[in-house]
Amino acid sequence: MSNPALTIVLASPRGFCAGVDRAIHIVEAAIEKYGAPVYVRHEIVHNRFVVDSLKAKGALFVDELTEVPDGVPVVFSAHGVPKSVPEAAEERGLAYLDATCPLVTKVHKEAEYHHAAGRQIIMIGHKGHPEVIGTMGQVPEGAVLLVENVADAETIQPADPDKVAYITQTTLSVDDTSAIVETLRRRFPAMMGPRKDDICYATTNRQLAVKTIAPHCDAVMVIGAPNSSNSKRLVEVAARSGCGRSILVQRAADIDWEALGDIHRLGVTAGASAPEILVEEVIAAARDRFAVTIEEIKVKDETVSFKLPEALL
Known part of the structure; x- marks a missing residue:
């Protein structure tokens, strides 16, 4: 058969x-x-x-x-x-x-700049995430107020509403963050923000790609780690973009193929810390069970690269 x-x-x-x-x-x-x-x-x-x-x-x-x-x-x-x-x-x-990502270092510098200017900083991010801990640790304890969602944005009370600035974790949901920023701007019209969005190009591009494929797929599989913020956001974006069957897997061995037995179109992406070899592994596992056709949807070309530290050159 x-x-x-x-x-x-x-x-x-x-x-x-x-x-x-x-x-x-x-x-x-x-x-x-x-x-x-x-x-x-x-x-x-x-x-x-x-x-x-x-x-x-x-x-x-x-x-x-x-x-x-x-x-x-x-x-x-x-x-x-x-x-x-x-x-x-x-x-x-x-x-x-x-090895801090230069785009995270940019957010660190923003935090230092606003603190030096006497502004209280509101950071949009996930409590306990290493990036948030690192960013909040660029300035004295108490200088940053953490906001995780719109409800937090509605209730947060800075010392002086006219002297606040916001920064964000680089791996957030673009849509969620926009809603939080809108809430903060309504409450604090004088609030300053980054000249260029803190959410990094890679997070933005991967979310855009998932938004593009999700409405046309029976299920979307995100390859990434359960502690990877950007990977978890991709699962959420897929679900909101028209594909309710959105799952996160670390490796091909983790996939419940029986649960996917009735699908005809499977969207596949990988978080920003997942290597392409894991995508290839999933495709190979699918070929063992299905007659597979590959269709690739590209929404952006990426040409960004960062130099190694001087000590290693």
Whole structure:
């Protein structure tokens, strides 16, 4: 009996962004230059496959600097770190490499600028996310008020409503963030914001691609980690854009193919920290069960790239 037909609709752009690509190369280049082990504070990016691949090459992942012995290099993750972390590394004389995405560093500088100007900062983001912790840690404790949703935006009480500015996490839902900003602007007309949107180009492009394919798919599969903000947002965007069957999977082995047995068009994308090899793995697994046709929908070309730190050039 022949396999049922399945069209896989690939969203493009998908997968690695320039910041993730740079962060991974920093770890690889550090291992090449200094030899193993190279310590990395926190997951370099939120993807188990990537982390395990780097472990196999000689990276050691730790939660805190106190776990890093003296005299070895340490890499800070792409999500960014509070100022206290490089300060602690310098106090101990540790050589460190900062793999913070340059687009996250931009938000750090905005926070410093507004704080220096005497404005209270409202940060739109997810409590406990490493990027939010790192950004809030650029200024003194209490200088930033965190807003997670429209309800928070309706109730937040800055000290002086005429001296506020907002910044955002780079991996948020574009639509959700717009609604939050509208609420804040209505309440605080004098509020300042970034000259250029803080949500990064890669997050925006991947969400646009999913919005484009979702209405024409029976199900949408996002390849990414459960702790990846941008991947979880893609699942939400797909569901809101007309595809109620939107799922997040880490690997092909995680897929419940029986639950997808009645579909004819499967949308596939990958979060910004998921490598293309995982997309290929899912397609190969689908070919074992279906007569697969590939259709790719591209909404943007991406040409962004970021240089490695001077110490590795």
